[in-house]
Amino acid sequence: PYKGPLADEVFAKRKKFLGPSLFHYYQKPLNIVEGKMQYLFDESGRRYLDAFAGIVTVSCGHCHPEVLNAIMEQGKLLQHATTIYLHHAIADFAEALASKMPGNLKVVYFVNSGSEANELAMLMARLYTGNLGMISLRNSYHGGSSSTIGLTALNTWKYPIPEGEIHHVINPDPYRGVFGSDATRYAKEVQDHIDYGTSGNVAGFIAETIQGVGGAVELAPGYLKLVYDIIHKAGGVCIADEVQTGFGRTGSHYWGFETQGVIPDIVTMAKGIGNGLPLGAVVTTTEIASVMAQKIQFNTFGGNPVCSAGGLAVLQVLDKEKRQSHCDVVGSHLLERLKSLMHRHEIIGDVRGRGLMVGIELVTDRKEKIPAKAETAVLFEKLRELGVLVGKGGLHGNVFRIKPPMCFTKDDADFVVDALDYAISTL
Numbered sequence: 001p002y003k004g005p006l007a008d009e010v011f012a013k014r015k016k017f018l019g020p021s022l023f024h025y026y027q028k029p030l031n032i033v034e035g036k037m038q039y040l041f042d043e044s045g046r047r048y049l050d051a052f053a054g055i056v057t058v059s060c061g062h063c064h065p066e067v068l069n070a071i072m073e074q075g076k077l078l079q080h081a082t083t084i085y086l087h088h089a090i091a092d093f094a095e096a097l098a099s100k101m102p103g104n105l106k107v108v109y110f111v112n113s114g115s116e117a118n119e120l121a122m123l124m125a126r127l128y129t130g131n132l133g134m135i136s137l138r139n140s141y142h143g144g145s146s147s148t149i150g151l152t153a154l155n156t157w158k159y160p161i162p163e164g165e166i167h168h169v170i171n172p173d174p175y176r177g178v179f180g181s182d183a184t185r186y187a188k189e190v191q192d193h194i195d196y197g198t199s200g201n202v203a204g205f206i207a208e209t210i211q212g213v214g215g216a217v218e219l220a221p222g223y224l225k226l227v228y229d230i231i232h233k234a235g236g237v238c239i240a241d242e243v244q245t246g247f248g249r250t251g252s253h254y255w256g257f258e259t260q261g262v263i264p265d266i267v268t269m270a271k272g273i274g275n276g277l278p279l280g281a282v283v284t285t286t287e288i289a290s291v292m293a294q295k296i297q298f299n300t301f302g303g304n305p306v307c308s309a310g311g312l313a314v315l316q317v318l319d320k321e322k323r324q325s326h327c328d329v330v331g332s333h334l335l336e337r338l339k340s341l342m343h344r345h346e347i348i349g350d351v352r353g354r355g356l357m358v359g360i361e362l363v364t365d366r367k368e369k370i371p372a373k374a375e376t377a378v379l380f381e382k383l384r385e386l387g388v389l390v391g392k393g394g395l396h397g398n399v400f401r402i403k404p405p406m407c408f409t410k411d412d413a414d415f416v417v418d419a420l421d422y423a424i425s426t427l
């Protein structure tokens with residue numbers, strides 16, 4: 001049994017010594033002290049089904065033995081030396097990652113987080129094109145660092161600072177978007193924005209292929225293909241933010257962008273790539289990478305031996321355990337069951353997503369789509385009481401996000417749906 005400090009003490013210390021912007025889930029925050037595959041355990045030993053994976057980060061499963069072993073074995077030999085010396089781990093990991101990429105995406109940069117990956121991608125886009133303007137989607141999240149905050153387009157995460165030239169275009173959201181699922185009209189809006197809101201040239205376009213923080217919002221089918229053409233004609237490069245959607249989570253494809261039939265010029269990733277290790281990456285073409293060679297680009301921890309050994313193990317485990325097809329099977333089952341709940345509960349306005357990247361949007365009125373903010377908060381607590389930890393998202397916090405470790409089973413999916421069904425019936 002756990003013998004460490006209890007929730008009250010930890011919470012008090014956190015309030016005293018950590019920044020005031022930290023937020024926590026649940027009225028009485030959980031003190032999570034252990035994790036095992038799709039389960040989390042609190043200080044009392046109570047087990048929770050983890051349907052949010054440390055914010056879509058734990059891909060293989062909490063403390064997956066093979067990933068853990070790779071980290072420990074490397075840690076015993078060498079934790080750190082940086083790329084000023086040779087080490088096989090970073091090279092092996094880069095080779096394995098590049099082999100997962102389509103087209104000419106073969107040059108890998110390792111960083112430590114999603115924000116850093118997007119910072120680097122934006123820098124490359126600007127250097128390569130000689131333009132400044134970046135286009136991102138409303139309702140997107142691309143990071144909280146001082147320059148990625150500009151790409152992020154949710155007021156809840158933005159501090160008022162100078163952001164550089166960044167344009168936020170209408171979100172091609174099939175549920176709430178002004179043009180429904182009509183990708184052509186959303187794409188035309190991007191062209192209009194370039195024509196009327198920029199010099200006519202842009203550095204790049206960035207989008208998540210299913211918006212995560214924004215509430216598991218899929219892009220209108222065919223949108224990226226149309227927009228990538230428009231961006232290329234305006235001299236820009238196209239960046240896919242795969243921080244949440246990569247590594248087979250969407251089930252049908254290894255990368256989220258593949259669901260839209262495009263190949264980006266730059267792909268950014270983090271979270272699932274490390275199963276919990278602080279790890280991010282940018283993958284691009286030789287041609288784009290060449291602009292970085294005009295100066296030194298260095299990252300002290302990027303690709304350090306421990307993270308690289310762990311990251312390589314993650315890629316191998318996901319393949320060995322066939323997690324992509326597993327996400328497809330379990331995710332389809334979960335989506336089907338959730339959609340059938342819509343017949344019974346008016347409050348469920350939309351069920352969406354792919355694989356194990358699922359959103360459930362709650363509304364007080366299906367026609368007006370008024371966010372059921374208060375009800376979502378009550379259900380969220382109720383689900384925790386029932387032993388299920390889900391995520392919350394969307395600007396109004398009225399979307400449940402089910403994005404569990406990828407070892408999540410059909411039985412786990414059934415448990416989540418049954419718990420939600422019961423919780424709603426008690427409202």
Ligand code: PMP
Pocket residue numbers: 055112113114115116118141142143144208212213241242243244270271
């Ligand atoms: N991109 C996306 C799509 C994300 O969801 C996040 C984190 N929620 C980031 C970038 C930033 O990642 P990090 O928190 O590792 O900086």
